[in-house]
Amino acid sequence: MAAEPKQEAIEIGGGRDRPRLFLPLGVIAAFALLAGAAAAIEEKVAPCFSCHGERGVSQVPETPTLAGQPAYFLLIEIFQFRERLRQIPIMNEAVKGLSNDEMKAMADYLAGLAPPRPLADGGDRTRLERGRALVAAHHCGFCHNPDFSGREQMPRLAGQREDYLRKALRDYKSGARPGYDPMMAMVLYPVSETDIDDLAHLLAHLPASDRP
Amino acid sequence: MLAFTTRRNLLAAGGVAGFILVASIAVAQQAAPLPPGSPLIGRPENNPAAAKLAPIAPLPIPAAADKLPVAKLKLPKGFKIEVWASGVPNARTMRLGDKGTIFVGGRFAGKVFAVVDNNGKREVKTIAEGLHRPNGLALHNGTLYIAELAKISKIDNIEANLNNPPKPVVIYDDLPKDEAHGWKYLGVGPDNKLYFQVGAPCNICMPSEAHAQIRRINLDGSGMEVVARGIRQIVGFDWHPVSKQLYFSENSRDWLSEDVPEDKLNRVTQPGKDNFGFPFCHQGNLADSEFGWGRSCDEFVKPLALMGPHSAVLGMRFYTGSMFPAEYRGAIFLARHGSWNRSQKIGGDVVVVKLNADGTVKSVAPFITGFLENNSYLGRPVDVQVLKDGSMLLSDDYNGAIYRITYGR
Numbered sequence: 010m011a012a013e014p015k016q017e018a019i020e021i022g023g024g025r026d027r028p029r030l031f032l033p034l035g036v037i038a039a040f041a042l043l044a045g046a047a048a049a050i051e052e053k054v055a056p057c058f059s060c061h062g063e064r065g066v067s068q069v070p071e072t073p074t075l076a077g078q079p080a081y082f083l084l085i086e087i088f089q090f091r092e093r094l095r096q097i098p099i100m101n102e103a104v105k106g107l108s109n110d111e112m113k114a115m116a117d118y119l120a121g122l123a124p125p126r127p128l129a130d131g132g133d134r135t136r137l138e139r140g141r142a143l144v145a146a147h148h149c150g151f152c153h154n155p156d157f158s159g160r161e162q163m164p165r166l167a168g169q170r171e172d173y174l175r176k177a178l179r180d181y182k183s184g185a186r187p188g189y190d191p192m193m194a195m196v197l198y199p200v201s202e203t204d205i206d207d208l209a210h211l212l213a214h215l216p217a218s219d220r221p
Numbered sequence: 222m223l224a225f226t227t228r229r230n231l232l233a234a235g236g237v238a239g240f241i242l243v244a245s246i247a248v249a250q251q252a253a254p255l256p257p258g259s260p261l262i263g264r265p266e267n268n269p270a271a272a273k274l275a276p277i278a279p280l281p282i283p284a285a286a287d288k289l290p291v292a293k294l295k296l297p298k299g300f301k302i303e304v305w306a307s308g309v310p311n312a313r314t315m316r317l318g319d320k321g322t323i324f325v326g327g328r329f330a331g332k333v334f335a336v337v338d339n340n341g342k343r344e345v346k347t348i349a350e351g352l353h354r355p356n357g358l359a360l361h362n363g364t365l366y367i368a369e370l371a372k373i374s375k376i377d378n379i380e381a382n383l384n385n386p387p388k389p390v391v392i393y394d395d396l397p398k399d400e401a402h403g404w405k406y407l408g409v410g411p412d413n414k415l416y417f418q419v420g421a422p423c424n425i426c427m428p429s430e431a432h433a434q435i436r437r438i439n440l441d442g443s444g445m446e447v448v449a450r451g452i453r454q455i456v457g458f459d460w461h462p463v464s465k466q467l468y469f470s471e472n473s474r475d476w477l478s479e480d481v482p483e484d485k486l487n488r489v490t491q492p493g494k495d496n497f498g499f500p501f502c503h504q505g506n507l508a509d510s511e512f513g514w515g516r517s518c519d520e521f522v523k524p525l526a527l528m529g530p531h532s533a534v535l536g537m538r539f540y541t542g543s544m545f546p547a548e549y550r551g552a553i554f555l556a557r558h559g560s561w562n563r564s565q566k567i568g569g570d571v572v573v574v575k576l577n578a579d580g581t582v583k584s585v586a587p588f589i590t591g592f593l594e595n596n597s598y599l600g601r602p603v604d605v606q607v608l609k610d611g612s613m614l615l616s617d618d619y620n621g622a623i624y625r626i627t628y629g630r
Contacts, residue, residue, distance in 0.1 A: 081280065088281035093351065094331045109282045152275040162278035184398065187353065189329055190278050191400030195423070 050114045056103070057119075065122045073173045077124030077217065082164045083116035085189045095186065124158075124217035125168045132214035140211025143204055147196065157215055162189060168217025174209035277561050277598070281329060283308045283621025290599035291624060294591040299546070302589065305614055305625035306336050306343040312616040312623055314406065314536065315606040316358045316365075320380045323606065324348075324365060326358040327618060328404045333358065333367055335383050336623070348379065348386040356456070357407030357417055361440065368405035368417050371396045373442065392442030397422065397431050402454040406536075411465045414439055418469075420454035425474045425500055425509065433499055435469070435489070449489050451496035451521060457536040457604065462551065464580055466490060468525075470534035470555060473503050475562040482507050484534045485524035486555065486574060486582065495522045526582040532568030533558035536604025536616070544611025545628045551576060554613065556602035559593060569593035571602050571615060589615065589626070 057075070062068045065076030075083065089095040090104045091112065104112070144150060144157075152163045159165035166174065179202070180186035181193040188194060200208070286307040294302050306312075311327030312334075318324065323336040333349040349355065349367060357368025365379040367389055373396075374389035376382075393415075397403070402420025410416050414437040421433040435448040435455065448467070458469035467489040473482040482503030489495050498505070498521035500512040505523035508516065528534045537555040552575045559569030569592040575583045592600045601619040608614065613626045 081278075085278070085281055092281075092331060113282065161275075163275065184400070187400065189281070190276065191403060192276060194400035 050118050053111060054115055054118055057115075060099075065119055066125045067170055067173070070170075070172050071176050072170070073177075074125055074169055075119045076122035077158075078120060078165050079159045079161060079163070080113075080116045080120035081161045082159060083119050084112055085162055087112045087116060089189060094189075124165065127168065127216040128214050132210060136207050136210045137214060139207040140209075143200075143208050144211065147200065147208075149208075152192075157212060158217070165217065166212040167215035169213060171209045171213035174212055175205055178205040178209065274562055274564070277559075277601075277619075279311060279329070279601070279619045279621075281310060283310050283312075286622075289617075289620055289622050289624075290592065293594065293599060294589055294624075296589050296626065300626055300628050302615075302624050302626050304622060306345060306623040308621060309334055309336065309345055309616075309623060310621045311618050312621050313603040313618045314356055314358045315604050315614055315616050315623070316360045317606055317608065318360055318365075318380045319363065321609070322380050322383065323614065323623070324358050324360065324379075325616065325623070326355045326367065328354045328356050329618075331355070333365075335379075337383065346383055348383060349376070349389055352389075354404040357405035359407045359409045359415060361409040361413070364440075366392075366407060366409070366415060366440075368407040370400070370403040370405070371398045373405075373407070373415065373417070373438075392440075393438055393445070395445065397429075399432075404456070406456045406458060408458055408460075409440075410437065410467065411460055412437075414444075416448065416458065416467070418452065418455040418458075420452075421499060424476060425511070427500060427512065435467075446493065448492045449495040449497060451499045451501075452487075453499040457534065457555070459538050459553070461488075461576075461580060462539050462541050466580060467492070468537070468539075468553065470528070470537055471497065471524075472533055473530075474500075474509075475531065477503075477510065478530075479563050479565075480530050483527035483530045484532050484557075486526040486528055486534065486537075486553075487522065487524050488580065490522075496520070497522050497524075526574065526585055528555070528557065528572070528585070529560075529567050531560035531562040533560060534568075535602070538605050538607055538613075540607060540613070542607050542611025542613070545613075548575070549573065554588060554605045556605055556615065558601050558603060558618075559598055566593055566596050566598070569598050569601055571605065592617075 058065065060069055060072050061075050065074060067074045087104050090100040091107055093101055150157060153159050153166050157165065157167035178197060181188060182197040182200065184194060286304055289304050289307060291302055291304050296302055309325055310330040312325050313327040316324045321338065325334040325336060331350055331352050332347050333352065333355050335346045335348045337344050337346065352369050354370040355367050359366040363378050363380065365376045367374050372391050372394035374391045376387055376389050379386060397419060399422035401422045405417045407415060407417045416435060416437045418435050419432050421428045433452055434450045435452065436445055437448050438445045452471050453474060454472045455469050458467055460467055469487050471485040471487055473484050485504060487497055498518065500509055501516040502508055502513060502518040502521050504527055506518050508518060535556050535558050537553050540549050540552050540554055552573050554571055554573055556571050557568035560566050570587055571589040572585050573588040574585050577583045592598060592602060598619055600617040603616045603618045606614045615624045615626060
C-alpha cells in the first residue's frame, strides 16, 4: 500500500491557495476503488525508480531524488515534460500520453515517499560555511522554507543530490531550463558558478527532515 | 539596504561585466547584493511574516467546470456571471476574431488556444504550441499576432485555418531575453501599429535603455519606436475610444512595504516623451528609498489613479457595448489578479473605472468580487474582453477558465 502522504495531496479548483488534505467521498465504495487505484499508480510509477532510485531516492548522477518533493512541484515538472516545455528526450518519452489524473496521482504518490536520509559524509566544512552565507544572502529559505523542505511550486532542496542541484542551478541561470515561472532565472542572475557549487554542496548535506 | 547603495551606483554606471565583478567581490566579503532581477530586493530580513510571502503559481491542470467558484462571485444588481469555457490551461490574454473566435494566450502552457462556439458548446483548439510564454495576442484584419517573451510573430487569415493553422512567422525579435517581467502584452493601436511593453528585468533596479518601456512597431515588424519609459511592468492596456489615448495598468515594486507603493492606472499623453517614474518615483509621489535621492516625483508623469498596493492590475478594456447600462459606456473594466506580496491579500477582482469628460478618473468601484475568500484565492482574474453583443468575458488563469458577464438577461 502507498505510504501515508507526508506532503498534502493536491486539490484542484477553488480555494487551493493553501494545500488541503484530500478527503475521499463515499468511503465504503471508495475503498475498493482506492485499493485498485493505489495498485495501478504503483505500477505506473515503478519504471521511474529504475533511474530515480528505489522509493524515489536517486543513486544516479544528475538524476534527481523525487521522494518527498511537494506534489504541486512534481505535477508542474511532469506537466512540463508531457507538454515538451522541458525537453529531455528520456523524460518526454517516459510521461508521454499521461492523463491529467495520472500525472496528479503520480505527483501525489511520489510526494508521499520518505525523503532521503542525511548524507554519511559530513561535507567539507569551508564549503558548507560558504554555502550557509550564500543561502542567507540570497534568501533561498524565504521561498523554499527555512529548512529547505519546499512547498507548493518550490521544490525540496535539503538532501537533494549535489550533482543534480549543480546542474539544475546552472541550467536555470543559463536559461537552458526556463522554469515554469521566471523566478529562478531572476534569482540566479548574479550567482556565480562557484557560488552554485557551494550552494549545492550545502543543500545536499542538509538533513531532509519531514516538513513541519 | 543603504550598504548596497554604492554598489548599485556602480551597477548603474558599469555594464554587465562590472556588475558580475562587484557581485563576486561582495560575496567574498559577506552577504551578496541581491540580483537586479530578484523579487527579494527590499525584503526585510528576519521577519517571520515576510518570510511566508512567495509568488503564487497556478496549477498547470485547469479546474473542472464544476469546481469553478462562479456561484460565489458577486456583481451589481442586474448582472449575471456564468462559466463560458473551462479547461483552458493558464487562460490569460483574450482577443476576439471577426468570426467570433476567442483567442487565448498565457505564460505557463506554451500554447495559444482558439475557443469556438459549436451550437452553444465551447470547443478549445490549440492553434500554436511550443511557444515561450505567449502572453501577448493581437488581431488585425484577420491576422493573429503573438508576442512571446523574446519574439513577435503572426499567423495570417487565422480564423479560416483553425483546424490546420500554419506555423507562426516571426516579424520582430530585437528583444531582451530576461525572464523577469519578460512576458508581453500586445495590442494594435488606432495608428495600426503593434504596441507592447518590455518590463524591467527586476523588482527594483536601474533598467537599461532597452527595458522598462512601451514600444511600437509597424505590422511588418519594422520601424520600432519607444512610446514611453519609466514603467516597471505592464500587462494590460487599451485606447480611449474617443481621444484615442493609450491607457495602461502598471505593477509597482515589491518589498518596500505592505501598503505602498500602489499599482497604477496611467495614460500616455505625449508618445515618445512620457516617463512614468520607475525606478526613481513610485505611485506618483513616493521617491524610491534607493534610487530616489536627488530626484523629484514632479519630473515624471503622475498616475491617473492608484489601484491598491500589490493588487496586480492586469487586463483592461474600455466598454463600448450596448448591453450594460448607459453608466458603463466609456468606462474601463480592469482585472486585478490579486496580491502575493501582502500578508492580507487584496485584489482578486474586477473594478470599473469611470472617467470624466477630460479622460481623468472620476471613480473606481468594485464590479466583480468573490474570488478572494478567507485570505485565499478561489480564482484570479487576468483579462476582460467585450463581445459583439455587449456581454463581457473574464479570464481566470488560476483555474484555466473563462466566465461571461451579461446584464438583464
